[in-house]
Amino acid sequence: MSETQADPGYHVSDKKETNYIHASKGLLSWILTVDHKRIGIMYLFTIFATFALGGLMALLVRLELLTPGETIMGPETYNRVFTLHGLVMVFLFIIPGIPAALGNFVLPLMLGAKDVAFPKLNLASFHIYIIGTIMALWTTLDGGVDTGWTFYTPYSSTTNTPVIMMTLSAFVLGFSSIFTGLNFIVTIHKMRAPGLGWERLPLFVWAMYATAVIQVMATPVLGITLLLLIMERVMGVGIFDPALGGDPVLFQHFFWFYSHPAVYIMILPGMGVMSELITTFSRKRIFGYRAIAVSSIAIAVISFLVWGHHMFVSGQSAYAGMVFSFLTFLVAIPSAIKIINWSTTLYKGSISLDSPMLWALPFLILFTIGGLTGIFLGALGTDVHLHDTYFVVAHFHYVMMGGTAMAFFGGIHYWWPKMFGKKYNEFWARVSAVLVFLGFNITFLPQFVMGSRGMPRRYYDYTPDSGYQIFHQISTVGSWVLLLGMLIMLVYLASSLRSGEVAERNPWGARSLEWLTQSPPIEHNFHEIPTVVEGPYEFPLAGANTASEGMDVSGS
Amino acid sequence: MANTSESSFWMPPQASTIAKEVDDLFDFIMDLNYIFFIIITVMTVAFVVMYRRKSDDQLATSDFDHSILWEGAWVFVPLLLCLVVFVWGFRLFLNLSVAPEGSMEISVTAQKWAWSFKYDDGQVVNDLYVPANRPVKLIMKSRDVLHSFYVPDFRVKSDVIPNRYTTVWFEALAPGEHRIYCTEYCGKDHSGMYRTVKVLSEEDFAARKKKGFEGRPEGQSPAAWGKELYSKLSCVTCHSLKEGERRIGPSFWGIVGREGETEDGEKYIANEEYIRESIMNPMAKIVKGYPKSMPSFAGQVDDDQMDAILAFMKTLK
Numbered sequence: 001m002s003e004t005q006a007d008p009g010y011h012v013s014d015k016k017e018t019n020y021i022h023a024s025k026g027l028l029s030w031i032l033t034v035d036h037k038r039i040g041i042m043y044l045f046t047i048f049a050t051f052a053l054g055g056l057m058a059l060l061v062r063l064e065l066l067t068p069g070e071t072i073m074g075p076e077t078y079n080r081v082f083t084l085h086g087l088v089m090v091f092l093f094i095i096p097g098i099p100a101a102l103g104n105f106v107l108p109l110m111l112g113a114k115d116v117a118f119p120k121l122n123l124a125s126f127h128i129y130i131i132g133t134i135m136a137l138w139t140t141l142d143g144g145v146d147t148g149w150t151f152y153t154p155y156s157s158t159t160n161t162p163v164i165m166m167t168l169s170a171f172v173l174g175f176s177s178i179f180t181g182l183n184f185i186v187t188i189h190k191m192r193a194p195g196l197g198w199e200r201l202p203l204f205v206w207a208m209y210a211t212a213v214i215q216v217m218a219t220p221v222l223g224i225t226l227l228l229l230i231m232e233r234v235m236g237v238g239i240f241d242p243a244l245g246g247d248p249v250l251f252q253h254f255f256w257f258y259s260h261p262a263v264y265i266m267i268l269p270g271m272g273v274m275s276e277l278i279t280t281f282s283r284k285r286i287f288g289y290r291a292i293a294v295s296s297i298a299i300a301v302i303s304f305l306v307w308g309h310h311m312f313v314s315g316q317s318a319y320a321g322m323v324f325s326f327l328t329f330l331v332a333i334p335s336a337i338k339i340i341n342w343s344t345t346l347y348k349g350s351i352s353l354d355s356p357m358l359w360a361l362p363f364l365i366l367f368t369i370g371g372l373t374g375i376f377l378g379a380l381g382t383d384v385h386l387h388d389t390y391f392v393v394a395h396f397h398y399v400m401m402g403g404t405a406m407a408f409f410g411g412i413h414y415w416w417p418k419m420f421g422k423k424y425n426e427f428w429a430r431v432s433a434v435l436v437f438l439g440f441n442i443t444f445l446p447q448f449v450m451g452s453r454g455m456p457r458r459y460y461d462y463t464p465d466s467g468y469q470i471f472h473q474i475s476t477v478g479s480w481v482l483l484l485g486m487l488i489m490l491v492y493l494a495s496s497l498r499s500g501e502v503a504e505r506n507p508w509g510a511r512s513l514e515w516l517t518q519s520p521p522i523e524h525n526f527h528e529i530p531t532v533v534e535g536p537y538e539f540p541l542a543g544a545n546t547a548s549e550g551m552d553v554s555g556s
Numbered sequence: 557m558a559n560t561s562e563s564s565f566w567m568p569p570q571a572s573t574i575a576k577e578v579d580d581l582f583d584f585i586m587d588l589n590y591i592f593f594i595i596i597t598v599m600t601v602a603f604v605v606m607y608r609r610k611s612d613d614q615l616a617t618s619d620f621d622h623s624i625l626w627e628g629a630w631v632f633v634p635l636l637l638c639l640v641v642f643v644w645g646f647r648l649f650l651n652l653s654v655a656p657e658g659s660m661e662i663s664v665t666a667q668k669w670a671w672s673f674k675y676d677d678g679q680v681v682n683d684l685y686v687p688a689n690r691p692v693k694l695i696m697k698s699r700d701v702l703h704s705f706y707v708p709d710f711r712v713k714s715d716v717i718p719n720r721y722t723t724v725w726f727e728a729l730a731p732g733e734h735r736i737y738c739t740e741y742c743g744k745d746h747s748g749m750y751r752t753v754k755v756l757s758e759e760d761f762a763a764r765k766k767k768g769f770e771g772r773p774e775g776q777s778p779a780a781w782g783k784e785l786y787s788k789l790s791c792v793t794c795h796s797l798k799e800g801e802r803r804i805g806p807s808f809w810g811i812v813g814r815e816g817e818t819e820d821g822e823k824y825i826a827n828e829e830y831i832r833e834s835i836m837n838p839m840a841k842i843v844k845g846y847p848k849s850m851p852s853f854a855g856q857v858d859d860d861q862m863d864a865i866l867a868f869m870k871t872l873k
Contacts, residue, residue, distance in 0.1 A: 075748075158701070160847060248702055284618075284619070315717050318649060321646075329638035343596055346599075346600065350607065350617075351604050353608070372592055373589065378641075379644070381648025384649065385712075387739075388704060454706070454708025456738070456747070457739075460747045462747065539616060
């Protein structure tokens with residue numbers, strides 16, 4: 001049998017040709033590239049930088065909260081810092097994140113294609129992302145926005161901070177997201193290799209497809225909402241501000257109509273990465289392929305129907321609350337299916353604890369906690385007490401960071417040898433994964449308890465007699481452990497680029513088409529498009545007749 | 557007649573009649589959380605340990621990849637549990653939302669960055685005084701941006717909005733004090749905007765209401781009371797007491813008798829009438845060079861309080 005899902009007769013040469021990094025030289029050849037791989041790499045570096053910026057804001061927030069009263073900054077600065085943390089992490093890191101940095105690189109390779117459907121649109125996506133990022137950072141020069149990333153009115157329509165520039169930047173960034181989504185949908189429909197039917201697609205592709213559908217359909221709503229907010233500030237049109245005849249709750253409906261589906265833009269790609277990591281590092285076919293594929297689509301659809309669960313105490317009617325609560329419980333089920341299917345896949349597999357798996361396994365546990373704690377919030381009676389407390393903050397960090405960010409780092413480590421042709425130091429990679437896991441839990445577990453005990457969110461300060469200080473202190477120390485883990489990652493990844501060991505074509509023994517190409521791939525990916533003859537996870541079974549040439553399952 | 561309970565690991569004390577109902581649902585969901593967390597974690601850890609790759613060429617020993625029974629169970633059982641939690645949560649929400657007939661009504665106003673509470677006899681105070689064992693319904697509105705009224709010990713919360721009334725109700729179990737937090741981000745002093753629910757016995761409540769909950773305390777001078785009001789009404793957030801120190805608004809040092817110019821170019825002297833007008837209708841004469849952001853305190857400062865504030869300001873020189 002063959003090494004990947006491609007036809008066993010496909011000729012794989014191990015002779016190294018000029019790869020995409022060396023194919024052309026000079027800054028302009030990167031800035032004006034239409035190669036999806038170069039675009040993915042440029043996104044990757046930028047996204048690392050935005051994550052660092054958002055992370056720095058988080059460290060500052062946690063430092064301020066170490067002690068009651070002013071610790072390192074006053075309340076007005078604090079409000080700008082937590083706002084920037086949210087805006088950078090949501091719009092500059094996590095929404096583009098996996099699709100732009102990993103999807104761009106991997107998707108065409110996984111499909112056996114030479115590029116995406118619209119390479120120039122892909123380049124445009126990147127440049128629009130850069131422009132939007134510069135606009136967002138510009139606001140920091142102007143004092144910074146202090147509204148929280150959710151821009152609730154009338155505070156955001158009346159505060160004297162650079163709201164217009166920041167909302168314009170989000171508007172611009174939205175186009176980057178929409179173009180990427182559009183590109184991926186068409187690529188997946190039209191550019192699959194012969195034999196690569198829908199049920200033979202790696203689950204990462206299904207996840208990217210579902211994500212892309214949400215990106216294309218939901219993002220325009222945010223764009224319009226932000227334009228309306230700008231109109232209100234600039235022209236005094238009364239849409240959201242009651243002083244002008246508007247309705248502030250209307251803003252929340254418009255905002256969350258996008259922002260709830262947006263959180264599924266954030267998690268679905270991570271779930272896609274999970275399917276790849278769990279299968280490769282168990283050497284086993286995924287349990288419940290169809291259920292996982294269909295659940296991604298189900299999540300994409302139902303995600304549009306639950307936005308009101310952010311608004312149970314907003315003045316929204318109890319009837320609306322009931323409908324949204326019910327639908328919210330429905331959307332939990334497909335995610336639960338994925339979790340149990342990934343866990344079940346491990347059964348009787350051959351489980352490696354190589355570093356990518358040290359991101360995948362924590363995802364399983366941390367996303368479970370994040371998802372389960374969502375139940376408290378989806379239930380109306382308990383949400384009243386927990387809404388706008390640290391319980392919510394802990395919940396969403398467990399799903400977004402314990403979930404998506406872990407999957408993102410897992411994917412980076414997994415595809416690193418393919419992207420750069422270099423290995424990284426496995427020992428330090430494991431140290432980093434463990435430190436991040438520990439640091440994450442130390443930071444966020446206490447926040448559940450603080451929240452259920454009543455500590456509100458977006459608070460600059462708390463009183464010494466409130467009883468919350470010890471939780472804040474533990475949480476802040478956790479953030480330093482997280483920082484250490486991330487710094488170590490930065491060092492060994494940088495070192496890998498400079499002087500890492502050369503990586504082979506398929507270091508992990510995986511079976512999807514990207515592992516057919518050399519590491520790093522040649523500029524056009526494949527000389528000859530492969531034909532696919534089986535599913536993406538047909539790992540050989542112990543004891544089956546496996547005495548055939550060309551089979552390479554070793555990790556060497 | 558129940559007493560306020562002690563706090564538990566997850567929750568603050570149960571100080572209202574509905575707190576126990578909320579905690580019962582919370583505890584049920586927490587039990588589900590523990591159970592499913594343990595199932596997934598044990599499964600994962602056990603499989604990793606049992607099937608750990610010990611040699612480079614070790615392969616999987618099963619291709620078990622689908623089971624209608626297993627999938628079905630994991631759809632059906634979570635769905636059932638979710639439906640139970642949904643119905644329970646919705647019914648509890650209705651109990652939280654609908655105040656009993658005959659509740660005592662108190663009017664609440666939120667603004668950047670203070671709460672005020674108005675009783676049926678017209679008195680306005682800055683902490684919330686309520687009798688124990690009687691349902692109380694708060695009818696709330698905001699003067700400016702979104703705020704949210706939250707008493708963790710009572711398990712009640714509602715956003716407070718500028719263009720309509722929202723309500724919250726509770727029945728406190730026993731005399732005591734409980735923190736009120738603003739829990740919708742509202743700017744600079746969002747975290748400083750907390751006050752206290754003071755639950756009094758039925759008799760104490762009646763007696764103190766008659767006297768006025770927050771009149772000037774016996775033996776305290778008007779100027780000293782004025783200084784307390786300067787903090788309580790949140791003037792401190794925007795107005796410093798230090799000479800020349802500018803915050804969002806001008807310093808109060810030397811303010812009485814100060815001369816200046818409004819943004820319309822009109823000249824003013826900050827005498828008692830100017831100060832009173834600036835508190836009741838700040839937009840009338842904004843000082844040149846300062847933003848238009850002071851909220852009005854009309855209806856929140858009575859004549860006694862106004863005299864005290866003026867007396868305090870006269871000491872600032």
